[in-house]
Amino acid sequence: MDKFIEPNILKRRKRKLLIKYIFSTLILLVIILILKSYFKESVDRDNISIDVAEYGSMTNTISTIGNLNPEFEEVVISPVNSTLKRVNFSEGIKVNDGDTIIILNTDELKNKILDEYNLIELEKNKINQLKLNLRKKSNDLRVQEIIKSLEIENLESNKVNAEKLYKIGGGTQNEVKKIENELKISLLEKDKLKKEIFISLSTQKSSLKEANISLKIHQQALNNLIEKLNKSFVRAPRKGVITYVFNNIGDKVSQGDIILRIADLSSYMVRATISDSYAEKILLGQEIFIQIGEQKYYGKISSINPEIKDNEISFNIKLDKTYEKIYKPKMQVDVYIVTNRKEHSLRVHNGTSFVGSKSNELYIMDGENIAKKTKVEIGLSNNEYVEIKKGVKPGDKVIISGLETIRRTDEIKIND
Numbered sequence: 001m002d003k004f005i006e007p008n009i010l011k012r013r014k015r016k017l018l019i020k021y022i023f024s025t026l027i028l029l030v031i032i033l034i035l036k037s038y039f040k041e042s043v044d045r046d047n048i049s050i051d052v053a054e055y056g057s058m059t060n061t062i063s064t065i066g067n068l069n070p071e072f073e074e075v076v077i078s079p080v081n082s083t084l085k086r087v088n089f090s091e092g093i094k095v096n097d098g099d100t101i102i103i104l105n106t107d108e109l110k111n112k113i114l115d116e117y118n119l120i121e122l123e124k125n126k127i128n129q130l131k132l133n134l135r136k137k138s139n140d141l142r143v144q145e146i147i148k149s150l151e152i153e154n155l156e157s158n159k160v161n162a163e164k165l166y167k168i169g170g171g172t173q174n175e176v177k178k179i180e181n182e183l184k185i186s187l188l189e190k191d192k193l194k195k196e197i198f199i200s201l202s203t204q205k206s207s208l209k210e211a212n213i214s215l216k217i218h219q220q221a222l223n224n225l226i227e228k229l230n231k232s233f234v235r236a237p238r239k240g241v242i243t244y245v246f247n248n249i250g251d252k253v254s255q256g257d258i259i260l261r262i263a264d265l266s267s268y269m270v271r272a273t274i275s276d277s278y279a280e281k282i283l284l285g286q287e288i289f290i291q292i293g294e295q296k297y298y299g300k301i302s303s304i305n306p307e308i309k310d311n312e313i314s315f316n317i318k319l320d321k322t323y324e325k326i327y328k329p330k331m332q333v334d335v336y337i338v339t340n341r342k343e344h345s346l347r348v349h350n351g352t353s354f355v356g357s358k359s360n361e362l363y364i365m366d367g368e369n370i371a372k373k374t375k376v377e378i379g380l381s382n383n384e385y386v387e388i389k390k391g392v393k394p395g396d397k398v399i400i401s402g403l404e405t406i407r408r409t410d411e412i413k414i415n416d
Contacts, residue, residue, distance in 0.1 A: 041406050041407050041409045041411075041412050041413065042412065042413035042414070042415050043402065043403065043406055043412060043413075043414060043415065044414075044415045045414050045415065045416055047402045048399050048401065048402030048403065048414070049349075049351055049399070049400050049401040049402055050365065050397050050398065050399055050400070051348040051349045051351075051397070051398055051400045052348070052395060052396070052397055052398075053346055053347070053348050053388060053392045053393065053394055053395065053396045053397075053398055054346070054347065054348075054394060054395075055344055055345065055346055055347070055394060056344075056345065056347050056385070057341070057342065057343045057344075057345070058341070058342045058345040058347055058379070058380045058382075058385060058387045059338045059340065059341045059342075059380065059382055060338070060339050060340035060341070060380040060381065060382060061336040061337060061338055061339065061382040061383065062274065062278055062281060062336070062337045062339060063334060063335065063336050063337075063383060064272055064273065064274040064335045064337070065272065065273075065332060065333070065334065065335060066270040066271055066272030066273075066290065066317065066332070066333055066334075066335040067270065067271050067272070067330055067331070067332055067333070068268055068270055068290075068330065068331045068332075068333050069268065069269055069270070069271055069330065070243070070263035070264055070265055070267070070268060070269075071264065071267040071268055071269045071318070072240075072263065072264040072267070073243065073261055073262070073263040073264070074237050074238055074240075074261070074262050074263075075258055075260070075261055076234060076237060076258070076259060076260035076261070076262070077255075077256050077257060077258055077259065078104070078253045078254065078255055078256065078257045078259050079104075079227075079228045079231035079232065079255065080104065080108075080109060080228045080231075080232060080255050081108075081252070081253070081254050081255050082104040082105050082106070082108070082109075082232065082252075082253055083104070083105045083250055083251065083252050083253065084102070084104060084105075084246060084247070084248060084249050084250060084251050084253055085103045085104055085105045085106075085249070086102070086103040086249070087101070087102055087103075087245060087246075087247045087249070088100055088101055088102070088103070089101050089242055089245065090242070090245065090247065091242050091243065091244060091245055092241065092242065092243075093241070093242050094239075094240070094241050095236040095239070095240065095241075095242060095262065096236065096239050097236055097237070097238050097239050098235050098236060099235060099236045100233050100234070100235050101234050101235065101236055101242065101245060101260055102233075102234035102245065102246070102259060102260060103232065103233055103234070104232040104233075104234070104253065105232075106229055106232045109225060109228055109229050109232065110229070112225050113222065113225045113226065113229065116218055116221050116222040116225060117222065119218045120215065120218045120219060120222060123211060123214050123215040123218055124215065126211050127208065127211045127212060127215060130204065130207055130208045130211055131208065133204060134201070134204040134205065134208060137200055137201070137204055138197075138201055138204075141193070141196070141197040141200060141201070142197070144193055145190070145193055145194065145197060148186065148189060148190045148193055149190065151186050152183065152186045152187060152190060155179060155182050155183040155186055156183060158179050159179045159180060159183055234259065234260060236262055237262065238262060238264070239264075240262040240263050240264045240265065241262065241263055241264075241265050242260070242261070242262055243261045243262065243263045244258070244260065244261040245259070245260050245261075246258075246259040246260070267319070268319055269302070269316055269317060269318055269319065270290055270299070270316070270317040270319070270333065270335060271314065271315075271316055271317075272314065272315055272316075272317060272335045273312045273313065273314045273315075274312060274313060274315075274337075275311060275312060276308045276311050276312060276313050278313075278337075279308075279313055281337070281339050282301065282304060282313065282315060282337065283301065283304075284301055284302070284303070284304060285300050285301060286300060286301045286337060286338065287300060287337075287338040287341075288300065288301060288317055288335060288336060288337050288338060289336050289338070290317070290319075290333045290334060290335050290336070291333070291334045291336065291383075292331075292333055292334075297319055297321075298319070298320050298321075299317045299318050299319035299320050300317070300318060300320070301315050301316070301317055301337075302316050302317060302318040303315065303316045304316075317335070334383075336382065336383065340380055342379075342380060342387070345379065345380065345387040346387065346388050346389075346392060346393075346394060347385040347386060347387050347388065348385065348386055348388060348392075348398050348400055349384065349385060349386075349400055350381065350382070350383060350384055350385055350386050350400070351400030351401035352400075352401040352402070352403075352404055353398075353399060353400050353401055353403060354378065354381065354386050354400075358377060358378050359375065359376075359377060359378070360375075360376050360377075360378055361373050361374065361375055361376070361408065362374055362376050362391070362392070362398055362399065363398070363399040363403065363412055364392065364396050364397065364398055364399075365396070365397035365398075365399070365414075366411075368414070369413060369414045369415075369416070370411055370412070370413060370414065371399055371411065371412045371414060372410065372411050373408065373409070373410050373411070373412075374391050374392070375391055376388055376389075376390060376391030376392055377389040377390035377391060399412075
């Protein structure tokens with residue numbers, strides 16, 4: 001039989017159980033808080049980077065790689081087939097306009113020049129002989145023409161006399177006919193002589209003209225050889241710095257080979273390439289900057305090659321200012337193409353905490369030793385800064401790098 005328990009006793013028992021339950025729960029919560037505090041993610045302050053959010057200008061950029069080149073570079077080629085005799089200046093040396101840099105072997109050229117001199121003298125003698133022959137031939141033919149003209153005049157006079165005699169009965173018709181035939185023959189001979197004179201003189205003149213042309217060809221060849229001889233002493237075409245010189249003494253060099261490059265290192269340009277997927281964002285006159293170490297150099301896109309090669313387009317950049325002695329030619333540099341700009345944006349320095357999406361979770365300092373996870377919205381970004389559109393206030397201290405290996409808890413403890 002069940003024992004009856006008074007209501008007051010039941011109430012006291014329930015109250016005791018409730019107190020035990022509440023007390024146990026409180027103890028459990030305290031233990032959880034202690035454990036949570038004990039096992040909270042932490043990081044040493046020296047291993048992270050913290051930046052203060054502040055307002056400033058922002059640019060959105062596309063990055064690529066380019067090569068730094070002198071804006072002006074002159075190439076000198078070998079004027080002849082020869083061998084290298086001497087080099088007076090090495091690469092990297094400053095030279096002035098007209099300085100002799102390279103001397104080529106000129107023995108073969110000098111022999112060719114002597115041969116041309118001899119050929120020219122022969123041509124001159126030939127021309128003189130042709131002129132003498134032309135003068136003599138012309139005189140002979142002119143004398144023959146005069147004699148023939150006198151002969152015709154004599155026959156014409158005989159014909160008139162014969163006709164007079166025939167009219168008065170002192171001569172015959174046959175005599176008149178004979179003189180007429182002789183006159184016709186003489187006239188034909190005179191006409192033939194004129195044609196012979198013309199042909200002969202034309203032939204002589206043609207030979208003389210041909211000889212004069214040949215003389216001019218040899219004189220031009222001689223001038224070219226003399227010019228090549230002068231160019232065998234290779235001189236600097238302008239003031240600048242030698243960026244390349246062929247310096248293998250005794251080696252053969254062919255006509256047209258590049259033997260010297262001289263650049264003006266007071267101004268530079270950049271040649272760069274980028275994926276053709278950015279083709280619509282690359283425009284003439286577009287603002288860019290290149291970065292070498294901590295230094296930035298600004299400029300604009302001056303030309304774009306329309307040809308796509310290996311899925312890339314190439315373009316040239318003209319720097320805004322003249323930078324003397326900045327760096328070596330052909331040096332590889334980082335190129336940043338500005339696609340957007342804002343003058344008043346809340347920003348922090350870029351770091352590994354930014355994963356590239358528009359929505360990020362950043363840790364913002366709450367006091368000196370606690371950082372709380374906060375959702376933020378990202379705007380423009382470049383290699384230096386990231387724009388924060390939402391979730392951060394001016395003056396907030398944001399952890400921008402050093403948390404790559406940390407578990408993403410709501411709070412992180414910062415150890416001094």
